[in-house]
Amino acid sequence: MIRIFPSSRFTSLLSxxxxxxxxACSSSPTxxxxxxxxxxEKKSSPASNSxxxxxxxxxxxxxxxxxxxxxxxWKWHDWAKDxxxxxxxxxxxxxDSLDSVVLLRELKWLIEDSIxxxxxxxxxxxxxxxxxxxxxLRASLEELYDLWRQRIEKRRPFQYVVGCExxxxxxxxxxxxxxxxxxxxxxxxxxxEELVTRDEWYKKGIxxxxxxxSGAIAIGVAKVLGSRGKVIATDxxxxxxxxxxxxxxxxxxxxxxxxxEGSWFEPLKDVEGKLVGLVSNPPYIPSGDIPGLQAEVGRxxxxxxxxxxxDGTDSLLHLCHGASRMLKRGGFFVFExxxxxxxxxxxxxxTNDLKDTFSDLRxxxxxxxxxxxxxxxxx
Ligand SMILES: C[S@@+](CC[C@H](N)C(=O)[O-])C[C@H]1O[C@@H](n2cnc3c(N)ncnc32)[C@H](O)[C@@H]1O
Numbered sequence: 001m002i003r004i005f006p007s008s009r010f011t012s013l014l015s016x017x018x019x020x021x022x023x024a025c026s027s028s029p030t031x032x033x034x035x036x037x038x039x040x041e042k043k044s045s046p047a048s049n050s051x052x053x054x055x056x057x058x059x060x061x062x063x064x065x066x067x068x069x070x071x072x073x074w075k076w077h078d079w080a081k082d083x084x085x086x087x088x089x090x091x092x093x094x095x096d097s098l099d100s101v102v103l104l105r106e107l108k109w110l111i112e113d114s115i116x117x118x119x120x121x122x123x124x125x126x127x128x129x130x131x132x133x134x135x136x137l138r139a140s141l142e143e144l145y146d147l148w149r150q151r152i153e154k155r156r157p158f159q160y161v162v163g164c165e166x167x168x169x170x171x172x173x174x175x176x177x178x179x180x181x182x183x184x185x186x187x188x189x190x191x192x193e194e195l196v197t198r199d200e201w202y203k204k205g206i207x208x209x210x211x212x213x214s215g216a217i218a219i220g221v222a223k224v225l226g227s228r229g230k231v232i233a234t235d236x237x238x239x240x241x242x243x244x245x246x247x248x249x250x251x252x253x254x255x256x257x258x259x260x261e262g263s264w265f266e267p268l269k270d271v272e273g274k275l276v277g278l279v280s281n282p283p284y285i286p287s288g289d290i291p292g293l294q295a296e297v298g299r300x301x302x303x304x305x306x307x308x309x310x311d312g313t314d315s316l317l318h319l320c321h322g323a324s325r326m327l328k329r330g331g332f333f334v335f336e337x338x339x340x341x342x343x344x345x346x347x348x349x350x351t352n353d354l355k356d357t358f359s360d361l362r363x364x365x366x367x368x369x370x371x372x373x374x375x376x377x378x379x
Pocket of ligand 1: 215217263280
């Protein structure tokens with residue numbers, strides 16, 4: 001059985017969430033319109049597409065096929081605890097080391113996702129004499145040993161290990177090839193909720209979530225729009241498209257969220273000028289900062305989801321232009337940025353280079369007080 005741990009479950013990646021360090025933007029405010037090669041709509045590879053990719057089943061949804069003696073589970077648990085406790089002693093790079101407190105919390109969650117038991121016996125050692133008891137696991141013990149080694153030795157993100165992430169009131173499936181949705185991104189949905197609560201007009205029209213990844217934002221937006229809502233979620237990555245489609249299906253939102261594969265606005269030609277809302281958390285990390293990312297992020301999360309070009313704004317600038325074409329008059333947009341200078345740069349760009357196109361441009365802070373989002377309305 002899965003338990004919902006609001007936001008605290010994010011802790012392991014929160015410190016690694018974009019940005020792990022504060023990324024300096026060395027961008028100049030004067031720019032060419034984004035029609036040059038790096039901004040152009042990229043073509044998805046014909047060799048790979050979402051239809052040929054089957055998303056993995058997360059641990060908590062697997063059938064409990066593995067009856068295992070409790071004594072063996074304890075043995076694994078003690079080994080996993082020892083390994084988690086030993087990481088700080090063996091860590092050489094203090095800036096990017098594992099935290100044993102976080103690991104022990106993850107171990108508890110791993111057990112809860114693996115064992116079919118409302119009150120996992122593994123946490124009640126006092127029934128220690130009952131060594132004959134066996135429990136049903138959703139993964140073999142051999143796999144659990146392997147998963148925990150991957151978490152610690154390979155720095156595989158915990159969310160990829162268990163195959164899901166808790167985000168707002170959702171549990172979204174994730175796996176390699178798809179960005180793990182971050183807590184600060186939840187604010188995009190909060191902003192949409194605030195808007196549609198104030199003004200019903202936004203509930204009736206079409207929204208788009210560009211670069212949808214796991215589909216978390218699109219699903220969150222669809223839920224706040226209610227039954228009349230319609231969200232088109234796009235991504236260039238076939239893996240993201242397959243995973244997002246699967247998440248949409250798990251929440252029974254196929255009638256409201258349509259997932260389309262392709263680069264940015266390319267799959268949205270039929271709704272040009274018709275959107276009432278446009279949201280995106282695009283790749284925005286400057287290319288030069290990628291090698292300095294926390295191991296979990298840099299080694300495992302898809303570069304396509306992270307790398308925003310030289311100063312991190314390639315995709316953002318492309319989205320600014322597209323928003324002017326795609327939104328109806330009065331249409332709302334919100335984009336996540338790397339924060340601070342990057343947000344300011346986007347507002348300056350929209351104010352000066354896309355003059356008289358948008359109104360009420362705002363920079364909105366995230367939970368940590370970082371100027372993370374840019375929002376506004378199409379004039
Ligand atoms: C930072 S991730 C955000 C994922 C998800 N929206 C979230 O917040 O968790 C950026 C997403 O943009 C997608 N992406 C990158 N380039 C793209 C392009 N040219 N067209 C569409 N999507 C793109 C990536 O595959 C990735 O899923």
